[in-house]
Every structure is written in C-alpha cells, then in structure tokens.
Amino acid sequence: MLAASPTTLPLFLALSGCKGPAVLSGPPPVAPQTQTLLHAVTAELNLIWIYNKTMAEYSALGPALAPLLAEHEAHLARLRARVIEPPGKKTPSTATARPAIAATSAGALTRLREAEQAAVSAQLGRLAGASPSLAQLYASIATSEATHVTTLTSRISQGRPGS
Amino acid sequence: MKKPPRGPTAVSALQAALAAEHAAVYGYGVVGAMSTGATETLARADWLAHQEARDTLEAMLVKLGATPVAANPAYQLPFPVTGDASAVRLAAALEDGVTQAYLGLVAVTDRTLRSFGALAMQPPANRALVWRGTTVAFPGMPTTSTNA
Numbered sequence: 001m002l003a004a005s006p007t008t009l010p011l012f013l014a015l016s017g018c019k020g021p022a023v024l025s026g027p028p029p030v031a032p033q034t035q036t037l038l039h040a041v042t043a044e045l046n047l048i049w050i051y052n053k054t055m056a057e058y059s060a061l062g063p064a065l066a067p068l069l070a071e072h073e074a075h076l077a078r079l080r081a082r083v084i085e086p087p088g089k090k091t092p093s094t095a096t097a098r099p100a101i102a103a104t105s106a107g108a109l110t111r112l113r114e115a116e117q118a119a120v121s122a123q124l125g126r127l128a129g130a131s132p133s134l135a136q137l138y139a140s141i142a143t144s145e146a147t148h149v150t151t152l153t154s155r156i157s158q159g160r161p162g163s
Numbered sequence: 164m165k166k167p168p169r170g171p172t173a174v175s176a177l178q179a180a181l182a183a184e185h186a187a188v189y190g191y192g193v194v195g196a197m198s199t200g201a202t203e204t205l206a207r208a209d210w211l212a213h214q215e216a217r218d219t220l221e222a223m224l225v226k227l228g229a230t231p232v233a234a235n236p237a238y239q240l241p242f243p244v245t246g247d248a249s250a251v252r253l254a255a256a257l258e259d260g261v262t263q264a265y266l267g268l269v270a271v272t273d274r275t276l277r278s279f280g281a282l283a284m285q286p287p288a289n290r291a292l293v294w295r296g297t298t299v300a301f302p303g304m305p306t307t308s309t310n311a
Binding site for chain 2 (some may be wrong): 067070071078124132133135136139140141142146150
C-alpha cells in the first residue's frame with residue numbers, strides 16, 4: 001500500500017517540492033572567494049607572460065627585470081598553494097592576456113609599469129571578500145607590485161631602460 | 164554562548180601600527196644622528212613622514228574612543244648603529260617593522276580599515292626599497308627577509 005506506483009511517484013515529487021535526483025545537475029557554483037583567488041592566479045600568469053616576453057624581446061633588460069619576475073613567480077606559487085580546486089574547475093596554468101610588446105625598450109618598460117599599477121589596483125579590489133589571511137596575502141602582493149612600479153619608474157626616469 | 168571575535172580588533176591593530184610608528188620615529192632619530200650627507204637628508208624626510216603617519220593613527224584611535232598608546236622613552240635597537248652603513252640597515256629594518264604592522268590592519272574585518280592598512284603598507288615598503296636597494300616578494304610578511 002505504501003509502495004509508490006509509476007503514477008503516484010510524480011505526483012508525490014511535485015507535492016513534496018523535491019526536484020528529483022541531484023546527480024544529474026552540474027557541479028556546484030564556485031564560491032566567490034575561490035573565484036577571486038583563481039582570478040588572482042590568472043593575473044599573475046599574465047604578468048609573468050609580459051615579463052618573459054619583454055625579456056625575450058629586449059635581452060638587455062634581463063638583469064633589471066629578472067628579480068621582479070622572480071617575485072611574481074613567488075606570488076604565483078603562494079597563490080596557487082591557497083587554491084582548493086572546486087569540482088569541475090582547474091587552477092589556471094596559462095596566461096589569458098598576451099598583449100603586444102612595445103617597439104622600444106623604454107616603451108616596454110612603460111607598459112610593464114602600467115601592468116604593475118593595474119595589478120596593484122586589482123589586488124586591492126580583492127580585499128573586501130577575502131578571509132583575513134588571504135586578504136593579507138593580496139595586500140602583501142599589492143605592496144610588492146607597488147615597489148615594482150617604483151623600481152620601473154626610477155629606471156624609466158633615469159633614461160637607462162636597457163643599461 | 165557568544166563566540167569571541169576572530170583576529171585582531173580595529174583598536175588593537177591600530178595600536179600596533181601606532182607603536183611601530185613610534186618606534187620608527189625614535190629609530191630615525193638614531194639614523195639621522197649617525198648618518199651624514201644625502202643619507203641624513205633622506206633620514207630626515209622619512210622621520211617627518213613617520214611623524215605624520217603617527218599623528219594620523221592617533222587621530223583615528225581617538226575617533227574610535229581609544230587612548231592612543233604612548234611612545235616609549237627609549238627603544239632597544241636591533242643592532243649597534245655606528246655609522247652610515249648600519250644607519251641605512253636600521254632604516255630599512257624600521258620600514259619593514261612598520262610595513263608588517265600595517266599588514267596586521269589588513270586582517271581586521273572592517274573594510275575601510277582593511278583598505279587603509281593595505282594602502283598604508285606602500286610608503287614604508289617603498290622607503291625600504293630606497294634604503295635597501297632591492298625589492299622583496301612579500302613585504303610585511305614574516306618571510307620578508309628570505310624573499311619568498
């Protein structure tokens with residue numbers, strides 16, 4: 001008497017508000033804090049790509065840019081270490097933005113400085129919804145990038161981009 | 164039962180930042196006294212910047228109804244300062260300490276204070292860059308000196 005028949009089961013589901021088996025739905029949405037962290041990873045990958053491309057185009061800039069690149073790689077490693085991959089979502093591993101490199105080394109340094117400045121703003125924009133420790137990581141990385149802006153500005157103003 | 168608040172409170176984090184600024188003001192007195200020429204000039208400019216930051220923090224604490232922590236009469240220096248080279252090292256160390264204190268403010272939940280702390284890290288980190296001549300990967304973090 002209690003067994004559900006093919007005709008009563010749909011009626012029961014409709015009345016109970018049950019949506020049926022959940023296994024057919026996709027993975028749960030990625031939490032905003034995780035999404036923000038994944039964006040931060042992508043942003044570092046993009047910066048690293050610009051540094052590598054600039055150093056490949058202008059080898060004379062290598063000694064000046066290598067320490068800054070190394071710090072971005074350290075940022076990336078630290079950010080990646082904080083990621084717990086949500087179901088159906090992989091941690092980004094390639095750059096998503098590959099802008100053209102400027103035609104002169106001075107122009108390339110200016111573009112790098114702009115990219116660093118934009119990165120500072122983006123990191124500061126990630127603070128609000130972050131856990132205290134993640135907010136501190138974003139803030140520290142933003143501060144590091146702010147010192148990169150200072151370093152690049154100094155190099156540009158001294159007029160020795162490739163020396 | 165009410166859960167205790169996690170992390171530092173706004174007042175305790177501001178007090179820690181103020182204490183670091185007090186230490187920096189004192190420390191720069193030593194840096195200025197033990198340096199000459201351009202180093203002394205730079206030390207004087209940074210000394211004034213820390214006094215300004217100290218005053219800002221004191222005003223913020225008063226606004227929150229707290230009594231700002233007072234400066235100590237004297238501070239133990241991390242190493243002997245005997246001339247230009249050690250004065251420069253002390254200046255960089257002072258800036259690292261202030262940067263770290265402002266990073267503490269980033270751990271509070273108040274959004275305005277969190278942003279204030281993050282922005283306030285930049286001047287001391289940039290001054291440390293000038294004194295040290297190199298950047299670090301994670302300013303304010305305990306691993307700053309190892310650059311990783």
